[in-house]
Amino acid sequence: MRCPAALHFIERNDTVIGYGLQTNSTSLQRRGKFENPTASFQLAAEREIARYLIGDAEFSWNVFLREFAHPSTTPFSVVASIGPAFFLVIAIFNFVLQIRSLVTEKELKLRQAMTMMGLYDFAYWFSWLIWEAVVAILSSLLIVLFGMMFQFRFFLDNSFVVLFFFFFLFELSMTGLAFMISAFIRKSSSATTVGFYIFIVGFVTQLVALVGFPYKDSFSKTTRNLWSLFPPNLFSQGINVLSDAVATSEDKGVSWSKRGECALNKTDCVITIDDIYKWLAATFFLWFVLAIYFDNIIPNASGVRKSIWYFLNPNYWMGKGGQKVKEGGVCSCIGSALCQEQSTPDDDVLEEENKVKQQLTEGLVDANIAVQIRGLAKTYPGTRSIGCCFKCKRTSPYNAVKGLWVNFAKDQLFCLLGPNGAGKTTAINCLAGITPVTDGDALIYGHSIRSSSGLSNIQKLIGVCPQFDILWDALSGQEHLQLFATIKGLSPSSIKSITQTSLAEVRLTDASKVRAGSYSGGMKRRLSFAIALIGDPKLVILDEPTTGMDPIIRRHVWDIIENAKRGRAIVLTTHSMEEADILSDRIGIMAKGSLRCIGTSIRLKSRFGAGFIANISFNGNNIECSPASGDAISTEHHEAVKKLFKNHLDVVPKEENNNFLTFVIPHDREALLKNFFSELQDREKEFGISDIQLGLTTLEEVFLNIARQAELESAAAEGRLVTLTLTSGESVQIPIGARFVGIPGTESAENPTWFMVEVYWEQDDTGALCIASHSQKVPIPHGVQLSSSPSRRHRRYLGQSGTVHGVVIDPSQVSSVDFQ
Numbered sequence: 057m058r059c060p061a062a063l064h065f066i067e068r069n070d071t072v073i074g075y076g077l078q079t080n081s082t083s084l085q086r087r088g089k090f091e092n093p094t095a096s097f098q099l100a101a102e103r104e105i106a107r108y109l110i111g112d113a114e115f116s117w118n119v120f121l122r123e124f125a126h127p128s129t130t131p132f133s134v135v136a137s138i139g140p141a142f143f144l145v146i147a148i149f150n151f152v153l154q155i156r157s158l159v160t161e162k163e164l165k166l167r168q169a170m171t172m173m174g175l176y177d178f179a180y181w182f183s184w185l186i187w188e189a190v191v192a193i194l195s196s197l198l199i200v201l202f203g204m205m206f207q208f209r210f211f212l213d214n215s216f217v218v219l220f221f222f223f224f225l226f227e228l229s230m231t232g233l234a235f236m237i238s239a240f241i242r243k244s245s246s247a248t249t250v251g252f253y254i255f256i257v258g259f260v261t262q263l264v265a266l267v268g269f270p271y272k273d274s275f276s277k278t279t280r281n282l283w284s285l286f287p288p289n290l291f292s293q294g295i296n297v298l299s300d301a302v303a304t305s306e307d308k309g310v311s312w313s314k315r316g317e318c319a320l321n322k323t324d325c326v327i328t329i330d331d332i333y334k335w336l337a338a339t340f341f342l343w344f345v346l347a348i349y350f351d352n353i354i355p356n357a358s359g360v361r362k363s364i365w366y367f368l369n370p371n372y373w374m375g376k377g378g379q380k381v382k383e384g385g386v387c388s389c390i391g392s393a394l395c396q397e398q399s400t401p402d403d404d405v406l407e408e409e410n411k412v413k414q415q416l417t418e419g420l421v422d423a424n425i426a427v428q429i430r431g432l433a434k435t436y437p438g439t440r441s442i443g444c445c446f447k448c449k450r451t452s453p454y455n456a457v458k459g460l461w462v463n464f465a466k467d468q469l470f471c472l473l474g475p476n477g478a479g480k481t482t483a484i485n486c487l488a489g490i491t492p493v494t495d496g497d498a499l500i501y502g503h504s505i506r507s508s509s510g511l512s513n514i515q516k517l518i519g520v521c522p523q524f525d526i527l528w529d530a531l532s533g534q535e536h537l538q539l540f541a542t543i544k545g546l547s548p549s550s551i552k553s554i555t556q557t558s559l560a561e562v563r564l565t566d567a568s569k570v571r572a573g574s575y576s577g578g579m580k581r582r583l584s585f586a587i588a589l590i591g592d593p594k595l596v597i598l599d600e601p602t603t604g605m606d607p608i609i610r611r612h613v614w615d616i617i618e619n620a621k622r623g624r625a626i627v628l629t630t631h632s633m634e635e636a637d638i639l640s641d642r643i644g645i646m647a648k649g650s651l652r653c654i655g656t657s658i659r660l661k662s663r664f665g666a667g668f669i670a671n672i673s674f675n676g677n678n679i680e681c682s683p684a685s686g687d688a689i690s691t692e693h694h695e696a697v698k699k700l701f702k703n704h705l706d707v708v709p710k711e712e713n714n715n716f717l718t719f720v721i722p723h724d725r726e727a728l729l730k731n732f733f734s735e736l737q738d739r740e741k742e743f744g745i746s747d748i749q750l751g752l753t754t755l756e757e758v759f760l761n762i763a764r765q766a767e768l769e770s771a772a773a774e775g776r777l778v779t780l781t782l783t784s785g786e787s788v789q790i791p792i793g794a795r796f797v798g799i800p801g802t803e804s805a806e807n808p809t810w811f812m813v814e815v816y817w818e819q820d821d822t823g824a825l826c827i828a829s830h831s832q833k834v835p836i837p838h839g840v841q842l843s844s845s846p847s848r849r850h851r852r853y854l855g856q857s858g859t860v861h862g863v864v865i866d867p868s869q870v871s872s873v874d875f876q
């Protein structure tokens with residue numbers, strides 16, 4: 057029973073009447089109309105005293121209590137006053153986290169990896185939605201329970217279910233908005249900024265809403281509808297409606313059954329809590345649908361997007377449109393002027409091309425072929441800034457792959473080599489369905505990469521180890537494998553044993569439960585490699601899989617790759633020539649978007665190698681390898697051996713230091729080798745030689761030759777060549793790459809003078825070949841801008857010619873220089 061107050065008579069005699077009043081001031085006791093019980097009890101006490109004094113127990117004493125008339129006031133409510141801003145802050149936290157996670161998945165290409173492994177867009181969005189709905193349920197429950205715990209009338213008087221649905225629908229609607237906004241953001245770091253702006257906008261609109269805008273009869277319905285599209289506006293109006301109900305309604309608060317009714321005494325009621333529910337649900341669907349739409353039409357990290365009318369394509373609704381199928385504003389490369397820039401193809405490349413074309417025209421099906429690439433071409437739109445030698449900005453479309461024709465056989469590993477920017481990753485991304493082709497096609501086990509249905513089949517057949525590790529920092533190695541095994545459709549009963557075997561294969565068993573975020577670079581690479589092999593794919597694409605691995609692990613991974621060849625085709629790209637040499641059954645070297653040569657390692661070496669490599673090691677110095685000893689080259693023995701090579705074979709060292717000399721001997725001197733080397737062997741002691749090694753040139757030599765040739769061709773096509781005529785009568789063409797280093801004070805385009813040139817080839821971060829020039833006198837050509845000193849980078853190379861890839865022209869052999 058409620059007890060509003062009590063009266064205690066302490067003393068009652070002829071001279072003293074003493075009594076005490078005890079009142080109850082808890083909120084529950086304040087629900088009656090008469091809020092202050094003290095006055096009425098004071099009256100009751102006085103009546104008792106009067107009866108006592110008069111001596112008549114029936115004496116009546118009627119007093120009418122009435123409050124002074126005053127303007128109507130609403131009691132102060134914390135929730136109504138600061139609730140909208142406070143709850144908005146809470147919702148914004150979640151909102152920022154949602155955008156961050158979605159954008160991070162895009163940024164780190166995690167989503168791309170999952171799509172490559174066969175994850176449907178539908179499953180992707182659905183899983184996100186379930187997760188966010190669970191978060192919204194939990195946080196809404198907590199908000200309402202905490203509000204009740206702290207005895208806010210707003211939470212105590214309104215129905216629990218009404219409040220829960222209100223907070224839940226608001227958070228869901230904010231989730232839809234977060235999904236939609238994330239489609240426009242590329243960097244996860246921008247998510248916080250966007251969240252902050254949304255909060256500011258929400259806060260300002262709440263201030264506007266305080267004056268009643270726009271939920272009054274005086275405002276048009278259109279204004280209200282537009283205003284209601286922004287969830288924080290609906291939310292703050294919802295708080296107003298619920299607070300009003302607490303303050304003014306007879307029932308105190310809104311119950312579930314009365315959620316569609318206006319509060320009593322509310323004259324200007326245009327929206328009820330039920331209307332707010334409907335609006336929040338509708339805005340959630342609107343933002344969510346828009347999120348999916350924008351996600352499809354805005355280019356992804358690979359510059360791929362769907363047409364803005366993609367939803368009109370029946371294939372999309374039949375579940376065959378899981379891939380983005382268009383790239384922004386690109387027209388076909390085939391037949392364009394840029395495509396024609398490539399040189400006359402090599403014979404082996406032509407033969408391969410003709411073989412594929414013949415199989416295509418005659419409809420021949422070779423059961424041994426896993427992948428048939430038919431004139432695959434890819435042109436990127438020219439809108440992105442791409443770094444190169446001069447940090448240039450590419451504005452015209454760029455032909456990254458210019459028509460590949462090649463077969464990859466089953467049970468074999470095909471290695472795609474090429475300098476940075478050659479188009480290898482683009483080509484394999486096209487095969488994996490990450491990047492849509494601009495022209496041509498490829499069949500993977502008979503499925504075309506150009507058809508959406510083909511792609512969904514292909515995704516079940518391939519495993520990809522991308523160039524950059526696409527991993528979740530928060531998931532362990534084991535969880536990664538379990539996730540991808542599930543996406544690949546492995547049966548739940550087999551997943552555990554398969555993941556354990558995979559982890560053991562890549563020697564990650566000990567770290568299987570450790571977060572991938574704390575893995576070393578090599579461990580991440582091994583995990584990516586294990587992911588590529590999960591689910592027994594029939595085509596495995598390995599893009600630089602062993603980068604960052606230590607030599608022991610790398611060799612172990614090579615063994616796994618070698619064993620993995622059985623029953624599948626493997627495509628490998630690598631910058632390790634040793635890896636390519638050891639693992640490849642066939643090698644194709646790409647440069648500037650086209651295949652320059654194809655064949656086995658031996659064939660490439662014999663066709664494109666510079667000839668033979670001779671390594672001469674010397675006694676005594678080979679224990680020390682400090683830079684200081686390395687600098688002090690040209691001992692007497694060295695000079696004698698160099699002279700011998702020059703006289704007999706007409707070659708100068710390609711590399712030299714205290715310990716050894718390396719010579720490249722052209723093929724045409726093969727006949728002289730036998731006698732020369734037997735004489736050298738006989739005189740080993742005389743020259744202090746500890747070891748002589750003679751071999752065919754390395755794959756690296758082949759690679760450099762092809763890359764250099766490609767660079768020359770493109771430089772010639774662009775009219776930026778310098779021709780050095782050597783004393784031997786040979787002429788060497790060099791692209792004018794980057795900078796010429798002049799003698800300070802002498803350079804002037806108007807006053808041609810002489811300066812030093814030695815030509816070095818180097819590759820910058822983005823793969824373009826640049827040249828640093830020094831040490832031979834050549835005239836400064838008109839229009840060539842000179843720098844008075846070499847850059848630090850070039851100076852480093854100039855000081856250590858041995859570390860530079862490519863040719864070093866002996867200055868003494870240059871007779872003239874011609875700038876085209």
Ligand SMILES: Nc1ncnc2c1ncn2[C@@H]1O[C@H](COP(=O)(O)OP(=O)(O)OP(=O)(O)O)[C@@H](O)[C@H]1O
Nearest residue numbers: 358359436440442456475476477478479480481482
């Ligand atoms: N999304 C893109 N938009 C525009 N150009 C691109 C895009 N992706 C790649 N390119 C360009 O296409 C060319 C080929 O790039 P690709 O990544 O295929 O080369 P790569 O041979 O794999 O090089 P690396 O050995 O460095 O991985 C490069 O010049 C690159 O700048």
